[in-house]
Amino acid sequence: xxxxHLDDDMLRRYAGRTDSLAEGASAEQHLLSCGPCRARxxxxxxxxxxSVIDFAAVWDRTRDAVEVPRPSVFERxxxxxxxxxxxxxxxxxASAFRGVWLAGVAAVLVFAALAAAFGHARGVWLxxxxxxxxxxxxVAAGYDPRMDPALxxxxxxxxxxxxxxxxRTVAVLALALPAVLxxxxxxxxxxxxxxxxxxxxxxxxxxxxxxxxxxxxxxxxVSSAWLGVxxxxxxxxxxxxxxxxxxxxAGFLALAAASFSIFLLRRRRLRQLRPWR
Amino acid sequence: MDSGPGDEVLxxxxxxxxxxxxxxxxxxxxxxxxxxxxxxxxxxxLVADAVQDTFVAVWQKPRGFRGDGxxxxxxxxxxxxxxxxxxxARGGVVAVLESAGVAPAAxxxxxxxxxxxxxxxALARLSxxxxxxxxxxxxxxxxxxxAAHLLHVPVSSVKxxxxxxxxxxRAALAEGPS
Numbered sequence: 306x307x308x309x310h311l312d313d314d315m316l317r318r319y320a321g322r323t324d325s326l327a328e329g330a331s332a333e334q335h336l337l338s339c340g341p342c343r344a345r346x347x348x349x350x351x352x353x354x355x356s357v358i359d360f361a362a363v364w365d366r367t368r369d370a371v372e373v374p375r376p377s378v379f380e381r382x383x384x385x386x387x388x389x390x391x392x393x394x395x396x397x398x399a400s401a402f403r404g405v406w407l408a409g410v411a412a413v414l415v416f417a418a419l420a421a422a423f424g425h426a427r428g429v430w431l432x433x434x435x436x437x438x439x440x441x442x443x444v445a446a447g448y449d450p451r452m453d454p455a456l457x458x459x460x461x462x463x464x465x466x467x468x469x470x471x472x473r474t475v476a477v478l479a480l481a482l483p484a485v486l487x488x489x490x491x492x493x494x495x496x497x498x499x500x501x502x503x504x505x506x507x508x509x510x511x512x513x514x515x516x517x518x519x520x521x522x523x524x525x526x527v528s529s530a531w532l533g534v535x536x537x538x539x540x541x542x543x544x545x546x547x548x549x550x551x552x553x554x555a556g557f558l559a560l561a562a563a564s565f566s567i568f569l570l571r572r573r574r575l576r577q578l579r580p581w582r
Numbered sequence: 583m584d585s586g587p588g589d590e591v592l593x594x595x596x597x598x599x600x601x602x603x604x605x606x607x608x609x610x611x612x613x614x615x616x617x618x619x620x621x622x623x624x625x626x627x628l629v630a631d632a633v634q635d636t637f638v639a640v641w642q643k644p645r646g647f648r649g650d651g652x653x654x655x656x657x658x659x660x661x662x663x664x665x666x667x668x669x670x671a672r673g674g675v676v677a678v679l680e681s682a683g684v685a686p687a688a689x690x691x692x693x694x695x696x697x698x699x700x701x702x703x704a705l706a707r708l709s710x711x712x713x714x715x716x717x718x719x720x721x722x723x724x725x726x727x728x729a730a731h732l733l734h735v736p737v738s739s740v741k742x743x744x745x746x747x748x749x750x751x752r753a754a755l756a757e758g759p760s
Contacts, residue, residue, distance in 0.1 A: 320617055326705045326713050329621065330721045336614055337655045347613020357616045358630040364608055367634045368601070371641040 445524030
């Protein structure tokens with residue numbers, strides 16, 4: 306450190322911004338390496354009455370900010386997508402996002418996709434029976450009160466349940482669909498994407514059914530039914546193409562549209578999600 | 583002036599989640615950072631936000647400091663970028679282009695020419711816009727894109743002004759003091 310320091314005059318000009326560019330630049334260069342001069346500038350900046358900023362208030366905010374646990378990656382992603390902080394928190398706390406769930410679903414899909422990739426006819430059937438129901442199971446887990454204890458206080462708040470359920474559904478699908486799509490790429494043939502419309506249809510059915518029964522029960526029922534259908538097709542030694550035909554796919558689309566309409570019509574009954582009613 | 587543990591020691595303590603050390607670090611550095619930021623931005627609320635962001639970033643990544651150079655320089659690097667990103671998020675806030683518009687007094691000019699030779703005068707003759715660009719890019723070390731956000735002008739303008747400012751300075755220095 307040199308013996309040179311900012312004199313009081315320079316300090317005053319610097320803080321008052323009445324110095325020239327060259328003088329300011331040299332002062333700033335000096336400040337970077339001189340603690341005592343930094344302290345003097347700081348002291349000049351916090352004179353009561355004409356303080357640059359309210360240092361006490363900024364400290365309080367800073368401390369509050371660091372003491373709150375950091376939002377998860379997913380929550381920050383949601384906020385980045387433009388969702389208000391409070392809603393991002395509501396959506397992100399769903400148990401479906403707690404890693405374990407997603408990992409489990411991913412594992413099942415991996416097995417199915419691998420089996421299909423190795424060319425077994427049965428593998429393709431396996432993939433076809435798992436992939437379409439995976440999204441609706443995850444969605445159901447995303448807002449079933451039994452899966453998510455955190456949901457209870459949310460449901461007694463005047464927050465619109467419909468909005469919550471839809472937000473969570475969209476968020477889950479945004480996570481689950483790309484994953485399933487990715488595994489679908491491993492599967493040979495057209496089967497890879499055949500499950501997409503059925504999956505959307507099943508999610509809509511679960512949403513609609515959850516106005517009567519609990520979402521998880523609905524999802525399990527839908528999955529069982531689908532497994533039954535696949536089983537039946539396989540037993541009749543029909544080819545997997547049966548589900549791919551235009552008519553079947555159009556059927557799934559109609560199913561999705563109808564279910565979603567029912568869901569919207571009966572949205573008030575979503576209050577039944579509250580398990581104690 | 584104030585003795586006590588050095589900044590490196592404090593930073594290590596912050597990495598161990600020591601709120602007291604964090605507070606000391608804040609008290610030691612928030613002041614001059616705010617003054618220096620306020621020289622770049624008129625909006626005091628934005629400056630306050632940038633100071634807050636800076637220390638939150640320090641708390642989250644105290645090991646971002648790699649032990650080279652001064653902690654003050656590292657802090658400033660964070661602070662100016664936080665200010666830029668706050669400006670980007672809010673938009674529409676005009677940053678300080680020039681210091682209050684006061685021309686340096688005659689004696690300061692003499693001082694400058696003694697201290698900085700011709701460069702001080704050459705700088706003083708630049709237009710406020712060019713000086714702002716020189717300050718942001720050359721002195722603060724921002725990229726053209728960051729400087730553009732800070733000064734609220736297109737990136738292309740930053741590049742043009744920087745180019746012209748350099749040409750000016752080169753010419754002024756070649757010509758010698760008038």
